[in-house]
Amino acid sequence: MWVYEKKLQYPVRVSKCDPMMAKYLIEQYGGADGELAAALRYLNQRYTLPEKVIGLVNDIGTEELSHLEMIATMVYKLTKDATAEQMKEAGLGAHYASHDKALYFNDASGNPFSATYFTAKGDPIADLYEDIAAEEKARATYQWLINMTDDTDLIDSLTFLREREIIHSQRFREAVEIIKDDQSTKKVF
Template sequence: MWIYEKKLEIPVRVGKCDLQMAKFLITQYGGPDGELSAALRYLNQRYTMPNERAKALLTDIGTEELGHLEVIATLVHKLVKGATPQQMRDAGLGSHYADHDRALFYTDASGVPWTAAYIQAKGDPIADLADDIAAEERARATYQWLINLTDDPDVIEVLKFLREREIVHSQRFREALFIVEEQYNTRKYF
């Protein structure tokens, strides 16, 4: 159970309507390395962690990833707000418009729908935490590439914030992995 504070983790502003950027950003909404995949991965993996600290960490980061999903959704919504159908088509979002109008839909930047296959859960804490570190590093890299694709300082500010949170998550997972590996090496795990 969580207490939900109805405000975004970071204020989301955009300088202009930018359909191309919205098209690129949607990958962090419904792509394989996006926020939905991360949130569901961590909230699922927490059940097989061998100690309360690791379980709590996955719960906390999974919940934060849901907040990041809201931030990305807000960015995309603001970037497409007021766009005409022709502008959507010109930006390569014609098929999205045909299926969803301007509504958000879980896809990657190429329009491939989200799938549960994006979620990894081996049931082995060492394997899962190592994969979680890699997932956070992929997300960090994606945020950097998204930063490189825009010149809107408001969008860049939000993307830098999200990139930094991915770095923190990677560090926390590294710490948890070290602790779990110690448990495994002293036979406290199995």
Template sequence: MFYHSGKLQYEVRVDNPDPVFAKYLQQAIGGIEGEIRVAMQYFFQAMGARGDARFRDMLMMTATEELSHIEFLGHAVALNLEKAPLSQQEAAAQDSVVGAILGGMNPRHVLSSGLSAMPVNANGVPFDMSHIYATGNIAADMLANATAEAGGRVLASRLYNMTDDAGMKDMLSFLIARDTMHQQQWLAVIEELGGIGAALPIPNATPEEHEATEHSYYFLNTSLDEPTPEGVWTNGGQSLDGRGTFTAREKVEPLGQKPDLGKARPGSGAQTEQL
């Protein structure tokens, strides 16, 4: 059950409407770094959550908050489109700066949505749900969520730097702050699970006898002309899960066979020469 307040989660104020910035804001709504993505990701993770009920509640509450972000970003798009020209005549009647703005805005904001937001990215491509990650493994999902929030905070920071509008900067500063919290809360779940060392390898419930452990902790240098990068992951450091020691291998002989499927089967549509 969802309930809705008539008020936005955060005030949206646009001092100088900018149809081009409305196009950029679409990325925060329907881009792979955007709010539709994280709202649906947390929602589906919550619906599949098993175990500690707190984590399901946490996911559902944050999914609902992300819906609130879609709502006020959509309002921001509409406010930025308020003075967008609706016709060639209207555009011609305004100065060259407005004409340039018309040239850079998304025409579908006029043609398809009547000067309002759409579930698309900055290029007008609809969000297709292909970036929703919900594995049913709490550790895998939390790491995916922290990465999603990191990408969202990168985007919000870039949008902040692309506008001089004080109202938009204020709204984006709120989004940047909430992305900070959401990064922290997902990583805090990993800490509650015993920390990254205890969570790894994911899934940590896989029996060790199911894993060819002799291959678990070496870095494979596949370059013919570059040396192995120096780092903890190559020079004998302990693995983060505490189960092994990092080593490196160079120019190793392949362990598999040369693939050969043999002749084609009759009736398979192959050429005579393949049979």
């Protein structure tokens, strides 16, 4: 189970009216390397990983949910006061036609979220390496998002999220080292 704290992990301020940025940010909401894919990937993999790294994967998966909230907050703030006309101008006409201002799990091109974005191979090395790759791809996405805006407040939040990807990647790399180690009970075969 989870305990919910009714606050964001890191403050989200948006100081520029830029609904088009919401269209790009949604990549990190329902995109292939987004926070939803990350959270679901880790929270699903944790069952069949070696005991020593389950806690780590559980914690990172949980943190991804808090990142998902931050992205949602950004998207909401950027679109909540847009008119239908502004939504069209921002490239969100198709989104508006289907969802009004509601958030929807799709990528920046409008492709709906898919479970095929991630996997659970059952082999701990394969799964942890996928996790590392996912973190690096998410870090890259944050870089490209930062490159597309000049809103310093938004950049501040995105920079925090990018840094967390770096930390998560490091922790997953450590998880690989942990499960590479021969454990105390040696087996001879």
